[in-house]
Amino acid sequence: MTNRNTKGHHPGKEAAGRAAAELVKDGSIVGLGTGSTTAYAIKALGEKVKKGLDIRAVVTSYQSEMLAIQAGIPLTSLAENPVLDIAIDGADEVDSNLNVVKGGGGAHFREKVVSLSANKFIVVVDDSKISDTISMAIPLEVLPCARELVQQQVAQMGGKASIRPASRKDGPVISDNGNFIMDAAFGEIPNPQEFADKLSNVVGIVEHGIFTNTDKVYIGYKDGKIEL
């Protein structure tokens, strides 16, 4: 998985992450997403655990596992708790109908599993992620043996899929599940649900980064204010 832009303080991300953590009540099982905005929520949840609240978490990546352990949040699994009370996660782009694109960190497969296992899925972003229509390249987790086939099928859909290069070495970004991460550029996507269904039919894609199951988005601004 990539390790992007997680250093430095981001007041907008912190405001959104902390506000979402406030939704987590004593006795909750929470899904923890991946990325720098969720990291603030994880820290805030750790503070609640230290105050004595009974909160347990299911993680979506090695990154969120390490952060949860550092924060002192007891971990559980979907095997033990198949239904979560709430999941909190970041996003790379959010449209005006709460459709989101995720997978900038390459963790969207487990993030989707966890978000769909939760009664409430809360997305936390800073204001740079908001757009009227989804237009960024869609992250794909792809079985390595199927990468050319995926590129051909994406081309038939009018897009171009490229392997995401690892920043510090030759070769592709490998997901926590051992698969390739690709990014597929299609331009604007005005019907995310329809498009998501089409991508789900592409043979070789383990999961794509369009999420249409968001319940609420918390948007944090540089001045520390948030908006729902």
Ligand code: 5RP
């Ligand atoms: C990882 C993700 C992240 O949630 C997304 O990339 C946003 O990250 P950040 O909060 O660091 O901007 O989808 O797969």
